[in-house]
Amino acid sequence: MSNSPLEPFLEMDGEERYDYFLDAVAEERDIWILINPEQQFLKIVSDEDGLAYLPVWPTEALAEAYADGDAGLSAKAVSLPDFFKKWVPGLSRDGIEVGVFPCPQSDLWITSPEELKSDLQEAMAGPGFF
Template identity: 60%
Template sequence: MSNNDLNDVLGWSAEERFDFFLDQVVEEKEIWILVNDENQFLKLYSEEDGLEYLPVWPRAEFAAAYSSDTDELQPKSVPLPQFLKKWVPGLTKDGLEVGVFPGADDTLWVTGPAELESDLQEALSAAF
C-alpha cells in the first residue's frame, strides 16, 4: 500500500475505518497490535471516556504508522483464530475494550471484545 493510500485511509471516519478493518481482517485472517521489546502489548487509557482499551489495526503498515514517532513499539500479528479464542476472553476478563483502527485525527471505534467478536463472526459468515 502506498503512503498516499495509507494516508487516505487514515483520514477516513472512525466508522469507515471500522468497516475497512472488518474487511481486511476477514481477508487476511490476522489482527495487528503494538508490542514493546518485552512483548507487552500497548494498551491506552481514555480520560475522556474513563476506559482502557487495546488498539488494533487491520495491517502492519497502519500499526507502524501509529507508532512511527517511537522505536519502542513494533507491530505484531495475532492470528484471527487466536484473537477470538484467547484474546477476546482475556480482554473481557481484564475489563479492556478494543479501540479499532485509530486514525490520523485520533478518532477510533471503541467496542467491547464480545461485540467485536460478533462483528467479526458476522463478517466472516458474509464472506463465505
C-alpha cells in the same frame, strides 16, 4: 505524514475505518497490535473517563505507521483463532475494550471484545444467500 500508509484513511471517520477493518481482517485472518520490547501489548487509557482499550489495525504497515517509531513499539500479528480463543476472554475479564483502527486526529470506534468477535464472524461468513 506524506506517503504514509495511513494517509488514505485520514479522511475516513471511525465507522468507515471499522468497516474497512472488518473486511480486511476477514480476508487476511490476522489482527495487528503494537508491542514493546518486553512483548507487552500497547494499552491506551483515556484521560477523560479512564476507559482502557487495546488499539488494533488491519495490517502490519498501518500499525507501524501509527507507532511511527515511538518508544520501540513494533507490530505483532494475532491470528483470529487466537484472538477469539484467548484475547476476547482475557480482554473481557480485564475490562479492556478494543479501539479499532486508530488514526491520528480522527474519531475512534471503540467496541467490546465480544462485539468485535461477533462482527468479524459475520464479516467472515460473507453475504447471505436468499
